[in-house]
Amino acid sequence: MDKIIVVGAGQAGASCVAKLRAEGFEGAITLIGEEPVPPYQRPPLSKAYLLGEMELERLFLRPEAWYGENGIDLRMGAKVDAVDAAAKTVSVGGEMLEYDALVLATGSTPRRLPANIGGDLAGVHVVRTLADVDAMAPEVTADRRALIVGGGYIGLEAAAVARKRGMDVTLIEAAPRILGRVAAPETADYFRALHEGHGVKILEGIGLTCLNGVDNRVVGAILSNGEEHPYDMVIAGIGILTNDALAKMAGVTLDNGIATDAHGRTSDPSIWAAGDCASLPFGGVRIRLESVQNAIDQAEAVAKNILGADQDYLPKPWFWSDQYDVKLQIAGLNMGYDRVAVRDGGAARSHWYYEGDRLLAVDAMNDPRGYMIGKRLIEAGKSPSAEVVADPESDLKALLKA
Incomplete structure (x- = not known):
C-alpha cells in the first residue's frame, strides 16, 4: 500500500487522512476537496458563524499548514473529473493520479427548490457550505421577512437564527407536522411551542406552490393553501442528495448511498466510503447516518481497515441541534x-423511545444528564421500564447499575 487518495475534504475526509498518519501510514496521501478552503466544521456555519460569533479561522479543523507538515497533499478547489476503477486512477483537472486505495468521502448536497417554481431566483438559499452561508449572511438582517421551507432540524435551526437576527419568520412544512420523519410527536410539539414562543409562524400541512420574483429576485411566495405573502429571502431545508456520481462512475454498488460492508469497503475491494454518502449495515438494515460524529468515527474506522485492522465499524449514533437557548441531544435511533x-x-425534559420494552433512543432537551445516561443504557443494551423513566423523581443513574 503506497498511495491513498481521499476524495472529499469535509469532516470525514479530514478525519480519514489524519487517522492514516496517526496509525503510522508512511505512503503518499492525497486529499481532494472542491471548496477553496481547508476542511472545516459545518455545524457552526448556520449558527455561530452566521451570527458573527465565530471567525472563519476557528471553523477550520486544522491549520492549512498542518497538511503539508504531515505529508498530506491537500488539493483545494479541485474537482475529480473521472474514476477508472480498473486502472485505479482518478482524473483531477486532466491530471491522472494513481491509487492503491480510494476513499469516497464525498458527502451530500442539499435539495434545492425546483427552478420551475422560482427556486433559481436570487435570495433563495440552502445551508451546507461556507459559500452558502457567506451568500446568505448579508440578507439575514432585522426587519426583513424570511420564508423557511421544510420543518426538519435544518429548517428549524435556520428559523431560530433568523429570529435571533430580528427577522420576521414563517416556516412551512408540507407534511402534517414538523419533524415528521425524524422525531416523535412529543418532540415536535416541544419545538413547535419553542419556535412559536419566539415569534415564528409555523404552517404545517402547507407546501410551496411557487415563488414570485421581480428582476430575477424573490419577493414573495404563493403557498399551497392559496395564500400569497411577501418575503425578502427564502431558505430551503428539504433534505439532501448523496454525492454518489463518482461511485457510479467507478461501478460500485449503490444502495441508499454508496453501499459499504461493516468495514467501510465498497463492492470494489480498493474503494472505500465514509460519511454522509455511505450506507452501512446496522441492526439488520442498511442506514446512512448524517452526523459529525459518524463522519469522524466511520472515517477513522475506514483508515484503520485500509491498513489491515479488519474491524467492524459499530456506530453509536448520537446527534445534536441548538435552537435558541435549547440544546437538543439525541442518542440512538428511533426506527420502529x-x-x-x-x-x-x-427546564430539563427528555423523550424516551421504546419498541415494546426495548429502549431505542432518547431526545434530551436541556437535559445533559438524561442524554448521557440514556446513551449509556442504549450502548449497554439495557432497557429500564418506561414507567420508571417517566417518573421525574426516579434516579436515572441507578438504572445503569440495574
Whole structure:
C-alpha cells in the first residue's frame, strides 16, 4: 500500500487522512476537496458563524499548514473529473493520479427548490457550505421577512437564527407536522411551542406552490393553501442528495448511498466510503447516518481497515441541534418505536423511545444528564421500564447499575 487518495475534504475526509498518519501510514496521501478552503466544521456555519460569533479561522479543523507538515497533499478547489476503477486512477483537472486505495468521502448536497417554481431566483438559499452561508449572511438582517421551507432540524435551526437576527419568520412544512420523519410527536410539539414562543409562524400541512420574483429576485411566495405573502429571502431545508456520481462512475454498488460492508469497503475491494454518502449495515438494515460524529468515527474506522485492522465499524449514533437557548441531544435511533415515555423535569425534559420494552433512543432537551445516561443504557443494551423513566423523581443513574 503506497498511495491513498481521499476524495472529499469535509469532516470525514479530514478525519480519514489524519487517522492514516496517526496509525503510522508512511505512503503518499492525497486529499481532494472542491471548496477553496481547508476542511472545516459545518455545524457552526448556520449558527455561530452566521451570527458573527465565530471567525472563519476557528471553523477550520486544522491549520492549512498542518497538511503539508504531515505529508498530506491537500488539493483545494479541485474537482475529480473521472474514476477508472480498473486502472485505479482518478482524473483531477486532466491530471491522472494513481491509487492503491480510494476513499469516497464525498458527502451530500442539499435539495434545492425546483427552478420551475422560482427556486433559481436570487435570495433563495440552502445551508451546507461556507459559500452558502457567506451568500446568505448579508440578507439575514432585522426587519426583513424570511420564508423557511421544510420543518426538519435544518429548517428549524435556520428559523431560530433568523429570529435571533430580528427577522420576521414563517416556516412551512408540507407534511402534517414538523419533524415528521425524524422525531416523535412529543418532540415536535416541544419545538413547535419553542419556535412559536419566539415569534415564528409555523404552517404545517402547507407546501410551496411557487415563488414570485421581480428582476430575477424573490419577493414573495404563493403557498399551497392559496395564500400569497411577501418575503425578502427564502431558505430551503428539504433534505439532501448523496454525492454518489463518482461511485457510479467507478461501478460500485449503490444502495441508499454508496453501499459499504461493516468495514467501510465498497463492492470494489480498493474503494472505500465514509460519511454522509455511505450506507452501512446496522441492526439488520442498511442506514446512512448524517452526523459529525459518524463522519469522524466511520472515517477513522475506514483508515484503520485500509491498513489491515479488519474491524467492524459499530456506530453509536448520537446527534445534536441548538435552537435558541435549547440544546437538543439525541442518542440512538428511533426506527420502529411504538411508544414514547416523557420525563418532564421542568427546564430539563427528555423523550424516551421504546419498541415494546426495548429502549431505542432518547431526545434530551436541556437535559445533559438524561442524554448521557440514556446513551449509556442504549450502548449497554439495557432497557429500564418506561414507567420508571417517566417518573421525574426516579434516579436515572441507578438504572445503569440495574
